Amino acid sequence: MAVKVYGVAPFAGTQVITLILHELGIPFELILVDMLKLEHKKPEYIEEMHPFGQTPVFIDEDGTKLFECRAVARYLAMTHGGDSLYPIKDPKKLAAFEQAASIELTNFHPDILGLAREIIYKKFAGAEPDLQRVSELKASLEEKLLGYERILSKSKYLAGDDITLADLFHLPYGYLLSNVLNEISFNSPKTPNLGRWWDDITSRSSWKTVLAEGEKSPLQLPI
Amino acid sequence: MAVKVYGVAPFAGTQVITLILHELGIPFELILVDMLKLEHKKPEYIEEMHPFGQTPVFIDEDGTKLFECRAVARYLAMTHGGDSLYPIKDPKKLAAFEQAASIELTNFHPDILGLAREIIYKKFAGAEPDLQRVSELKASLEEKLLGYERILSKSKYLAGDDITLADLFHLPYGYLLSNVLNEISFNSPKTPNLGRWWDDITSRSSWKTVLAEGEKSPLQLPI
Numbered sequence: 001m002a003v004k005v006y007g008v009a010p011f012a013g014t015q016v017i018t019l020i021l022h023e024l025g026i027p028f029e030l031i032l033v034d035m036l037k038l039e040h041k042k043p044e045y046i047e048e049m050h051p052f053g054q055t056p057v058f059i060d061e062d063g064t065k066l067f068e069c070r071a072v073a074r075y076l077a078m079t080h081g082g083d084s085l086y087p088i089k090d091p092k093k094l095a096a097f098e099q100a101a102s103i104e105l106t107n108f109h110p111d112i113l114g115l116a117r118e119i120i121y122k123k124f125a126g127a128e129p130d131l132q133r134v135s136e137l138k139a140s141l142e143e144k145l146l147g148y149e150r151i152l153s154k155s156k157y158l159a160g161d162d163i164t165l166a167d168l169f170h171l172p173y174g175y176l177l178s179n180v181l182n183e184i185s186f187n188s189p190k191t192p193n194l195g196r197w198w199d200d201i202t203s204r205s206s207w208k209t210v211l212a213e214g215e216k217s218p219l220q221l222p223i
Numbered sequence: 224m225a226v227k228v229y230g231v232a233p234f235a236g237t238q239v240i241t242l243i244l245h246e247l248g249i250p251f252e253l254i255l256v257d258m259l260k261l262e263h264k265k266p267e268y269i270e271e272m273h274p275f276g277q278t279p280v281f282i283d284e285d286g287t288k289l290f291e292c293r294a295v296a297r298y299l300a301m302t303h304g305g306d307s308l309y310p311i312k313d314p315k316k317l318a319a320f321e322q323a324a325s326i327e328l329t330n331f332h333p334d335i336l337g338l339a340r341e342i343i344y345k346k347f348a349g350a351e352p353d354l355q356r357v358s359e360l361k362a363s364l365e366e367k368l369l370g371y372e373r374i375l376s377k378s379k380y381l382a383g384d385d386i387t388l389a390d391l392f393h394l395p396y397g398y399l400l401s402n403v404l405n406e407i408s409f410n411s412p413k414t415p416n417l418g419r420w421w422d423d424i425t426s427r428s429s430w431k432t433v434l435a436e437g438e439k440s441p442l443q444l445p446i
Binding site: 069095 | 270275
């Protein structure tokens with residue numbers, strides 16, 4: 001019996017989990033939750049699967065059910081990954097990892113999710129982006145990317161010279177907004193080290209597999 | 224030599240760190256970064272202390288420098304706290320903890336930080352809140368709090384029946400927006416278990432100490 005992921009292959013949260021499953025070589029079954037039909041807002045889904053009515057949900061072979069993709073990624077790395085992507089045995093390395101993981105959630109994700117909402121998700125509801133808000137979010141993100149450049153001018157990855165989950169967490173939304181939609185750029189003249197890091201993590205075979213799987217999904221983003 | 228925290232006593236990020244220091248009984252020295260004078264945006268601060276020009280920054284007795292308050296909290300619990308607030312030795316318990324910690328950052332913090340920006344931080348710049356945005360953020364948060372109620376109807380705390388860092392992370396902004404400003408409520412008829420949990424965590428002596436220390440700060444929020 002394989003582990004199960006309930007979600008949508010080309011959606012960011014699901015991609016975080018399938019990316020780590022591919023990184024660790026863990027076979028899995030992906031079960032589509034048709035979010036356009038609001039399957040994730042049905043009372044039985046909220047009761048049994050996810051108290052916030054969201055995707056993805058992960059179910060381990062022993063029935064352990066988890067949501068929040070970054071928590072699932074840590075769990076997978078801890079149980080199947082040894083000590084590389086999630087260096088849990090060394091307090092200093094773990095502190096550097098958690099610092100990097102928190103940077104992603106506080107200095108990257110809010111702006112980039114805001115951009116995704118304006119530019120992509122509003123299309124699901126037939127609405128137009130608020131262009132002033134898009135402009136504010138881009139300015140805020142550009143400022144943050146200078147902080148990334150400062151970190152990446154001193155180390156190869158965000159938590160030191162080894163890649164960790166914290167680097168990989170940036171891929172789904174970062175790739176969508178930069179490589180697919182060209183709305184933001186990691187490769188500006190002001191951010192050479194950020195560009196080097198971005199080219200590195202986007203070239204991983206695990207990520208290419210995730211993109212290929214997303215293309216086959218019956219549910220796609222409106223882009 | 225005591226550990227050092229660079230920040231502002233009554234500001235949320237600093238409070239997360241000092242709260243955990245009090246929980247663990249660790250003496251510390253708090254050094255004020257005068258954010259009204261933009262000390263956190265000076266080039267030497269950005270170069271030496273924090274690549275994003277933010278507070279707080281934590282420096283351990285051995286010189287280890289860390290930022291991102293939730294990463295500092297994990298580091299402190301791991302190095303000084305045994306296995307209670309951050310259950311790092313058991314994969315299932317750690318997964319439940321990281322799920323709860325991620326809920327705070329993805330389902331609570333964005334709305335509540337948005338409210339704090341509109342209602343409090345804009346006053347620093349002499350600006351008025353965008354009332355439509357305040358209304359949207361409150362509606363979004365109310366929906367999320369129903370998810371909290373579902374979790375807390377099944378367990379005493381967010382990651383099970385023992386308190387963890389994930390519960391405590393909610394205190395600074397939650398207390399400010401509910402108990403100080405009465406802008407949101409955790410004690411509605413629809414959320415009895417959320418109210419029970421909130422009364423529990425706000426009554427901790429560590430939190431009362433943090434509030435008392437904040438009152439003595441030369442730099443206060445404009446509320």
